[in-house]
Amino acid sequence: MGKNLTSRAEDYSKWYNELVVKADLAENSGVRGCMVIKPYGFAIWEKMQAGLDKMFKDTGHQNAYFPLFIPKSYLSKEASHVEGFAKECAVVTHYRLKNAEDGSGIVVDENAKLEEELIVRPTSETIIWDTYRKWIQSYRDLPLLINQWANVVRWEMRTRLFLRTAEFLWQEGHTAHATKDEAMAEAKQMMNVYAEFAEEHMAVPVIRGVKTESERFAGAEETFCIEALMQDGKALQAGTSHYLGQNFAKAFDVKFANKEGKQEYVWATSWGVSTRLIGALIMTHSDDNGLVLPPKLAPIQVVIVPIYKGMEQLEAISEKINPLVKELQKKGVSVKFDNRDTHKPGFKFNEYELKGVPVRLAIGKRDLENGTIEIARRDTLEKESIAFDDVVTKIEGLLVDIQNNIYKKAFDYREANITPVDTYEEFKEVLEEKGGFVSAHWDGTIETEDKIKEETKATIRCIPLNVEKEEGKCIVTGKPSANRVLFAKAY
Incomplete structure (x- = not known):
């Protein structure tokens, strides 16, 4: 399977597009510019979500959910913000369909026009700050530290799976603070949370920095970012954190009574990462044979492929392997025993290499007799035969080593470039x-x-x-x- 990929040297862009589809991560949908994230791709996103969500909660944030639709008037309250997103907005104008009188099909009911158009969420600052006005009265209500996991729509004309799609998944944090210093500290903290996640979970080295004025988020006074370098020498913005000053507080009249009883506008931040991180993951580590996934984010960390002739041999291998699967699962390792009889071992080896499974075990009749098992690592493609009794310890060490090795490889490439x-x-x-x-x-x-x-x-x-x-x-x-x-x- 993996051997049919276009090589990176031949056409990097084509290699990426083919890999996303062939590795079963995502595909284009019937809606122009939108993608279907398939179970294997979504499993990577779920692991990213779990890691990030814990880091957010460890820093005092809570999750909430806000409407998908934003009244058009909200967007116009903060001038630079609306200017930044105006060209990317999808607009809802009607709320009903009807059958055409000539029987030609379904048409929009012209009598069902909305009094005010609704914008499909490109980002949530406006609807959230309209809500915060009701939630914040006093300094006792601050800081307000909220995160939302959601989808957003930005009407992109040139799309590419995970990297740029009209609809994508993300998280967006929105916080309110009593002082400028607290808000600035929050914006920097979240940039560092993103950097830690990228480096320790994704094994992607990043550079922490500040955007120039023309590259800042629309409505921000300062934008902090993490920048990664892909294997083709192009940069990818992997996450941003924005210090918003009092711009949105003033636009939506969000004030609080300070300790002296005086009314003040609150200070704000927003910050987010999206499914574009999956694109970063692919382009940082993968090779001409397929995906290379860091163990911390791999949906399957270890796959076991039996090599057998006839059901009797498979049963003997299964008897040996099933306790191993349970032992690995108890240690928190995600493991799959692929005993499908519909595919040959060679096909399975190619499939899991393409899908970037970090560790592959193979066991056959001779291994059973000798008390051994073959172990292969995806990052270097090295394999060796080891004693079956040593396999759990070996796997635990190998998962750590692979995580560190692919980070070092990406770091060395970045430094050399x-x-x-x-x-x-x-x-x-x-x-x-x-x-x-x-x-x-x-x-x-x-x-x-x-x-x-x-x-x-x-x-x-x-x-x-x-x-x-x-x-x-x-x-x-x-x-x-x-x-x-x-x-x-x-x-």
Whole structure:
């Protein structure tokens, strides 16, 4: 199965599209620009959800749910916010259908026009802040730390499974605070939560940074982000956290009585990651044989394939394997014993390699006689025969080792593909021939940023945090620059 994939070197984009479909993660639907997430793909998302949800709750957040539909008037209350999303909004204008009088089919009932159009949720700031006005009266109601797991719709014209679809799944956090400092601390904290999840669960190294003014979320005063590098040298924004100041509080009149009894506007944040993380996972680790999944997010961590002739041999293998399956499950390992008699072992080996299962065990008649089992790891494709009695300990160590190994491989690739340049000519040359992150000085103006984007298609991915300051001169204008920023072509 996996051997039929286009290679990454031949056509990276085609490789990605084929892999998503062939590995049974998702497919295009009958609705243009929307995808069907299949059970195997959704199982990865569920593991992501579980990991993130625990991290949110550990930092004091609670889950809630808000309407899918947003009155059009709400969106117009915060000017920069509506401007940022206006071109992507799906609008509901009517609430009823009817049979056409000429019998040609179903048509919209022209008498069922809504008094006010409803926007299908592109993001929930407006409906949530309208709600918070009722929830917040006093400093005792703060901080308000709410997260929502939901779907959103942004009318994309050029779509790609997981990376960019008209409808996608995500979580969005929305918090209210008594002071500016508390809100800023929250926005930074959530960026760090995302970074920790990406690195420790997804095994994807990320760079923490701040967006430039032109790349900020619509309505935000500061946007913090984590940026990852894919194997084709393009960057992918893996998560964002926004300090919103008092913009939405003022737009929706959300005030609280402080300890002195004076009325103040609250300070806000919002933050989110989406099913685009599955795209990041695929493009960071996978190879020409198929998916390579980190054990912490793999729906199946261990698969066991019996090699047998006749039901008698299968029964003997099953008798040996069933207690092993139970022992691994008790230790929290997700394991599958594939005893289907409809497919040959070779087909199964290919199938699980394509699906990125971290560890594969194979056992046949000779193994039973010798008290051994073959163990193969997906990340390096190495295999060895070990004593059956050692298999549980070996698997526990192997799952940790695979998680660490694929992180290190991605980290080493990322580090080798951050290139400092000092001239615009060098900048363009690196972008064209090498790709990756290009570290360069920029004069801080939107004009220069736009010029670079127009001429090279590269954008400023972030102004990196936690790096030493290095003064220099802008590669385009020669004007003074306080620090290097990271450019890249991006998804």
